[in-house]
Amino acid sequence: MALKTGSQLRTSASGCEVVVIRGTEAEGALLCAGGQMVAETPAQPASGDAGGSTLPVGKRYTDTESGVEVLVVKPGAGPLSFDGRELSLKAAKALPASD
Amino acid sequence: MNLTTLLEMVASGNGDTVLIGSKEQGLTGEELRARASAGAKLIQDAGSQTVVYLGGNGPAFPVALFAAAYAAVPFLPLNYRLSAEQIDEILARQPKPFLISDDPLRTGHGALSLEEFLNLAAPGGAPHEPGGADGEDIAVLLMTSGTTAAPKSAVLRHRHLTSYVLGSVEFASAEPGDATIVCVPPYHIAAVANLISNLYAGRRVVYLDHFTAADWLDIVTKEQITNAMVVPTMLVRIVRELDKRGTPGPGSLRGLSYGGAKIAATVLADALRLFPTTGFVNAYGLTETASSIAVLGPEDHRDALASEDPHVRARLASVGRALPGVEIEIHDPLGRPCAPGVVGDIVVRGPQIAGEYKESGSLVDPAGWFHTRDLGHIDGEGFIFVQGRSDDTIIRGGENIAPAEIEDVLARHPAVADVAVAAIPHEEWGQGIGAFVVLKEGQTEEEDELKNWVRSQLRSSKTPDLVRFVPELPTTPTGKILRRDLVRSLATEAAR
Numbered sequence: 257m258a259l260k261t262g263s264q265l266r267t268s269a270s271g272c273e274v275v276v277i278r279g280t281e282a283e284g285a286l287l288c289a290g291g292q293m294v295a296e297t298p299a300q301p302a303s304g305d306a307g308g309s310t311l312p313v314g315k316r317y318t319d320t321e322s323g324v325e326v327l328v329v330k331p332g333a334g335p336l337s338f339d340g341r342e343l344s345l346k347a348a349k350a351l352p353a354s355d
Numbered sequence: 356m357n358l359t360t361l362l363e364m365v366a367s368g369n370g371d372t373v374l375i376g377s378k379e380q381g382l383t384g385e386e387l388r389a390r391a392s393a394g395a396k397l398i399q400d401a402g403s404q405t406v407v408y409l410g411g412n413g414p415a416f417p418v419a420l421f422a423a424a425y426a427a428v429p430f431l432p433l434n435y436r437l438s439a440e441q442i443d444e445i446l447a448r449q450p451k452p453f454l455i456s457d458d459p460l461r462t463g464h465g466a467l468s469l470e471e472f473l474n475l476a477a478p479g480g481a482p483h484e485p486g487g488a489d490g491e492d493i494a495v496l497l498m499t500s501g502t503t504a505a506p507k508s509a510v511l512r513h514r515h516l517t518s519y520v521l522g523s524v525e526f527a528s529a530e531p532g533d534a535t536i537v538c539v540p541p542y543h544i545a546a547v548a549n550l551i552s553n554l555y556a557g558r559r560v561v562y563l564d565h566f567t568a569a570d571w572l573d574i575v576t577k578e579q580i581t582n583a584m585v586v587p588t589m590l591v592r593i594v595r596e597l598d599k600r601g602t603p604g605p606g607s608l609r610g611l612s613y614g615g616a617k618i619a620a621t622v623l624a625d626a627l628r629l630f631p632t633t634g635f636v637n638a639y640g641l642t643e644t645a646s647s648i649a650v651l652g653p654e655d656h657r658d659a660l661a662s663e664d665p666h667v668r669a670r671l672a673s674v675g676r677a678l679p680g681v682e683i684e685i686h687d688p689l690g691r692p693c694a695p696g697v698v699g700d701i702v703v704r705g706p707q708i709a710g711e712y713k714e715s716g717s718l719v720d721p722a723g724w725f726h727t728r729d730l731g732h733i734d735g736e737g738f739i740f741v742q743g744r745s746d747d748t749i750i751r752g753g754e755n756i757a758p759a760e761i762e763d764v765l766a767r768h769p770a771v772a773d774v775a776v777a778a779i780p781h782e783e784w785g786q787g788i789g790a791f792v793v794l795k796e797g798q799t800e801e802e803d804e805l806k807n808w809v810r811s812q813l814r815s816s817k818t819p820d821l822v823r824f825v826p827e828l829p830t831t832p833t834g835k836i837l838r839r840d841l842v843r844s845l846a847t848e849a850a851r
Contacts, residue, residue, distance in 0.1 A: 314527050
């Protein structure tokens with residue numbers, strides 16, 4: 257499944273939600289705590305944080321191979337992976353406050 | 356994703372931090388979210404399709420903006436200085452407006468006062484019905500300042516504003532205790548962008564509703580403000596007030612951002628001297644570009660000041676380089692990119708660029724470029740220099756003349772405090788060059804002397820046809836010079 261830039265994705269496996277900052281046409285599933293992330297609201301609410309350590313809100317995660325980048329908008333258990341590869345935390349940018 | 360996604364991130368990551376107002380009485384991230392949700396319920400119950408905000412700066416502004424986003428209707432902040440007729444005319448074009456006003460009696464139309472709105476949108480009130488705006492939905496409508504034409508409503512969709520914030524701010528990157536002071540009015544893009552990006556960064560926003568330099572300096576000291584954004588006219592007054600007090604700028608201020616209009620080199624030099632430990636940022640952006648698209652950062656300012664190379668020194672007058680995610684080019688009249696140093700039209704593209712008006716639709720060209728209608732050039736290292744509005748270009752006997760070039764020469768005259776150059780009607784040339792000059796205190800200068808000063812440095816066709824001395828230059832509240840008003844004053848003068 258391709259990932260569309262700007263879409264907000266969730267899964268029943270974790271309370272974590274992400275927004276796709278950089279999407280891809282490449283085939284592959286985005287998983288969080290083992291569950292596939294999709295645009296629809298899951299029928300069952302997140303079953304709890306049975307996965308790995310909590311992904312904090314506001315952090316960005318990337319897959320260098322596909323270029324996929326996501327932003328965590330709701331915290332929840334990780335890890336995040338795309339097409340079987342675990343996403344890595346992206347370092348914060350330092351920009352001067354312009355407003 | 357929409358603006359409420361950002362607010363919910365703030366409520367989740369910075370829920371207990373006071374982010375709006377004073378340390379003691381301000382709203383936390385979670386209180387703002389709860390109030391916005393309750394405010395959205397009011398809007399939905401009223402069946403309104405726009406939220407019109409007709410008030411000054413204060414907590415009602417962010418609550419109303421995010422309430423509109425939760426209710427998935429556009430937010431339209433209006434200039435409270437407009438006449439009753441102008442307000443009526445704008446309201447008549449809004450389907451079912453939800454009106455929040457600092458003076459409900461003046462506006463009628465069943466307006467709520469700011470206080471009533473805040474009381475009704477109380478935390479713990481009934482939450483809004485879920486659904487929410489799509490990225491394509493209109494988030495904010497802003498009336499352009501209309502210095503060169505009749506005002507238009509610029510359309511900013513949720514995706515433009517969220518792209519701006521995600522492209523230029525790191526979530527919760529502010530230090531604990533950081534605070535910013537905002538004195539640009541709510542109907543200006545800077546106030547909208549400033550609010551969202553500071554909330555996202557976790558930096559407390561302190562509002563000063565009516566700017567005076569003395570109040571500004573006192574609040575910066577009292578609230579230990581670390582960051583501020585001002586328009587050049589405000590910086591002029593702050594510098595003057597500090598000179599009067601004989602004190603340097605408050606030491607808590609780590610960052611001072613200025614923009615929105617051209618700044619005089621002398622004012623910037625004075626400000627840099629009075630705020631020796633503050634990092635200066637020049638930001639360039641338009642309403643139609645969802646705020647800043649280029650930034651001259653603190654290091655750029657320091658490098659330019661310290662350099663012996665005139666090209667590097669000149670960068671103090673530049674607006675810096677394009678933000679990541681934004682492309683800026685200079686195009687010639689045929690739409691081809693110009694070489695470094697060549698003046699042409701400044702064009703911009705990227706996910707935050709809206710370039711759309713309610714009246715005329717999208718003005719983005721098929722290749723994605725939006726024409727800013729500003730003229731300028733880019734140097735070999737990507738620093739952008741803005742020369743002025745293309746609409747202000749004077750066409751004198753077929754020759755195109757940029758007011759900025761003549762203004763720069765006149766501003767260097769030792770007797771001149773401030774100057775604006777504009778096209779005036781001219782029998783022989785179609786348009787002539789009018790120079791409107793504010794003299795420094797105690798100076799008496801003759802019209803001919805200033806004409807000769809320009810003639811000695813530029814071609815004779817660029818010599819002003821007329822010089823008028825004025826006590827001050829008329830500006831919009833955000834510092835843009837109203838050249839139209841200056842030219843109109845000549846007609847009044849001729850009629851007398």
